[in-house]
Amino acid sequence: MREINNIVILTGAGISAESGVATFRGPDGLWEGHRVEDVATPEAFARDPDLVQKFYDERREKLAGVAPNAAHRALAKLDRLWSGELLLVTQNVDDLHDRAGSERLVHMHGELRSAWCSRCGERSKFEGKLAFDPACPRCDEFGGLRPDIVWFGEMPYHMDKIEAALARCDLFVSIGTSGAVYPAAGFVRTAGHYGARTLEMNLDPSEGSIYFNESQMGKAGELVPAWVEGLLKT
Ligand code: NAD
Numbered sequence: 031m032r033e034i035n036n037i038v039i040l041t042g043a044g045i046s047a048e049s050g051v052a053t054f055r056g057p058d059g060l061w062e063g064h065r066v067e068d069v070a071t072p073e074a075f076a077r078d079p080d081l082v083q084k085f086y087d088e089r090r091e092k093l094a095g096v097a098p099n100a101a102h103r104a105l106a107k108l109d110r111l112w113s114g115e116l117l118l119v120t121q122n123v124d125d126l127h128d129r130a131g132s133e134r135l136v137h138m139h140g141e142l143r144s145a146w147c148s149r150c151g152e153r154s155k156f157e158g159k160l161a162f163d164p165a166c167p168r169c170d171e172f173g174g175l176r177p178d179i180v181w182f183g184e185m186p187y188h189m190d191k192i193e194a195a196l197a198r199c200d201l202f203v204s205i206g207t208s209g210a211v212y213p214a215a216g217f218v219r220t221a222g223h224y225g226a227r228t229l230e231m232n233l234d235p236s237e238g239s240i241y242f243n244e245s246q247m248g249k250a251g252e253l254v255p256a257w258v259e260g261l262l263k264t
Pocket residue numbers: 041042043044045046047048051052053054055056121122123124139205206207208209210211231232233234235236248249250251
């Protein structure tokens with residue numbers, strides 16, 4: 031088996047579930063009571079900007095009441111102590127990996143605490159409510175800010191960096207993601223194609239489970255700290 035130096039870790043909504051952040055598709059197939067098509071597409075924003083702004087304003091506001099859990103903290107510890115290459119790719123728009131202390135981190139689907147101005151094209155750190163239509167902190171124009179979230183049909187961020195890391199990694203680990211959203215759902219096959227070992231940790235088998243060398247089923251808050259401790263001992 032190839033020695034492990036370079037690691038890519040993909041996380042999804044499941045890693046934040048034990049912190050109290052709702053996952054994407056609950057048992058009812060809805061995201062916090064909304065159909066995905068009504069809140070997570072550019073068409074939805076064009077049709078009803080007020081509803082979409084309020085939806086993400088509520089998600090942003092709720093971040094103040096949640097905290098990183100044992101899984102976020104374990105990945106931050108791994109980031110601190112792992113001397114090889116490591117890239118943590120999160121699909122999450124919450125900031126729990128950042129607050130836990132992960133630094134080698136990219137948010138491929140954007141961030142709730144960021145806003146994107148369609149007038150000047152710039153992104154800015156943002157707290158508060160976009161539904162109040164504040165001025166852009168960069169260009170001072172009103173009416174241009176939208177959530178800095180990658181919606182269905184839009185291009186995820188950092189793809190060049192992610193693809194380069196996938197081609198170099200010896201181990202690819204997927205945590206708390208249903209494997210239903212592309213291109214992230216395809217990363218396991220890309221990493222496997224380049225010879226990496228692949229491991230998933232999820233509450234139940236994801237849609238791409240068959241592509242992983244190993245699947246561990248259970249809660250991220252229990253599985254991830256145990257896996258990190260084991261890896262740091264090797
Ligand atoms: P998803 O909701 O489709 O899947 C979550 C997966 O996590 C499920 O397979 C579920 O079984 C598993 N899971 C639930 N609780 C778990 C736990 N305690 N431990 C381990 N696994 C657990 O989420 P996804 O695959 O990330 O795709 C959703 C999209 O929704 C992403 O694009 C993301 O941007 C967005 N989203 C983000 C957040 C967030 O930032 N926390 C929340 C909801 C949605």
